[in-house]
Amino acid sequence: QSVLTQPPSVSGAPGQRVTISCTGSNSNIGSGYDVHWYQQLPGTAPKLLIYTNNNRPSGVPDRFSASKSGASASLAITGLQAEDEADYYCQSYDTSLTGPEFGGGTKLTVL
Amino acid sequence: QVQLVQSGSELKKPGASVKVSCKASGYTFTNYAINWVRQAPGQGLERMGWINTNTGNPTYAPGFTGRFVFSLDTSVSTAFLQINSLKPEDTAVYYCARDFASVPYYFEYWGQGTLVTVSS
Numbered sequence: 001q002s003v004l005t006q007p008p009s010v011s012g013a014p015g016q017r018v019t020i021s022c023t024g025s026n027s028n029i030g031s032g033y034d035v036h037w038y039q040q041l042p043g044t045a046p047k048l049l050i051y052t053n054n055n056r057p058s059g060v061p062d063r064f065s066a067s068k069s070g071a072s073a074s075l076a077i078t079g080l081q082a083e084d085e086a087d088y089y090c091q092s093y094d095t096s097l098t099g100p101e102f103g104g105g106t107k108l109t110v111l
Numbered sequence: 112q113v114q115l116v117q118s119g120s121e122l123k124k125p126g127a128s129v130k131v132s133c134k135a136s137g138y139t140f141t142n143y144a145i146n147w148v149r150q151a152p153g154q155g156l157e158r159m160g161w162i163n164t165n166t167g168n169p170t171y172a173p174g175f176t177g178r179f180v181f182s183l184d185t186s187v188s189t190a191f192l193q194i195n196s197l198k199p200e201d202t203a204v205y206y207c208a209r210d211f212a213s214v215p216y217y218f219e220y221w222g223q224g225t226l227v228t229v230s231s
Contacts (some may be wrong), residue, residue: 002155011120032171036217045206046148046219047155052217066207091217099172102148105155 003028003094004103011109012080020106022073028101030071033093036100037066037075049088050075059064067109076110085110115207115222122228123197131192131225133207140188141165144210146218147181147192151203160192161215162190174199197229 004071005023005050012018014104022037048057053073063084066075073092077084090103118132133145147159159170162181169181180193190207205225208218 026208034217035178038218040156044210045224047221048217048219051121051211051219057219093215099158099160099170100217102156103160 002104003101006050006090006093006103006106007106007108010110012099013078013084013111014080014081015107017076017078018108019077019089020075020088020090020108022075022092024066024071024073024092024094024101026071028092029068029073030073031095035066035068035073036091038089038091040089040105042081042086046089061075077091078092080110082110084108112221113209115209115220116131117205117207117222120171120226120228121187122230124231125199127197128193128195129197129227131194131205131207133192133222135188135190135209138209141185142213143219144163144196144212144214145183145190146170146208148206148208148218149175149203151200152182152207154203156163158190163213164190165213180195182189183195193228194227197227199229203227204227 038046039049040046053068094101141164146161149157159175163171178195182191207222209220211219
């Protein structure tokens with residue numbers, strides 16, 4: 001059981017906007033620790049998608065954005081495309097586990 | 112460009128050991144932490160811990176103490192994960208990931224993963 005809670009799955013039609021939540025606590029996001037997001041396409045290694053709450057590495061489309069508020073964070077994907085179908089993971093430092101922990105992951109299905 | 116290239120798939124019997132390598136290139140190896148991540152079949156990502164590439168000091172996440180050993184060979188910019196006394200539940204893909212910083216912050220670059228299968 002992860003200290004960061006994500007919905008197991010979300011779905012959306014092409015062109016739509018979807019959001020993925022990441023709920024933490026006072027031992028991680030709620031204490032001000034940064035949140036990062038990863039995308040894992042089927043059969044491939046994870047890839048950094050968003051770092052330090054809302055920054056995109058070079059090459060990540062601006063359709064991907066993220067925000068943080070209180071003890072939660074969220075990833076938003078606009079203009080959904082078929083190639084966005086993947087697993088998405090949030091990550092934040094947790095003081096009780098003394099390291100950057102992953103959320104349980106969310107499977108995005110593009111209908 | 113930064114690259115992490117891991118060793119190939121392994122099939123091992125219960126009780127054996129396995130050593131996975133992660134060869135880095137394209138940057139100064141000793142300036143950034145190397146993290147290890149496990150992904151069991153159909154499951155999410157689990158942080159195993161990290162190794163300080165400057166001092167060689169490993170730090171293991173809860174649940175990964177005892178049988179898991181992180182090490183380095185800085186002369187060839189390579190990190191290693193050794194798992195001893197393998198159990199069937201160790202069957203997973205193991206990833207190395209270079210951090211953004213010299214201590215864990217976020218995992219900026221990833222290896223391609225190494226599948227370790229433990230079966231009699």
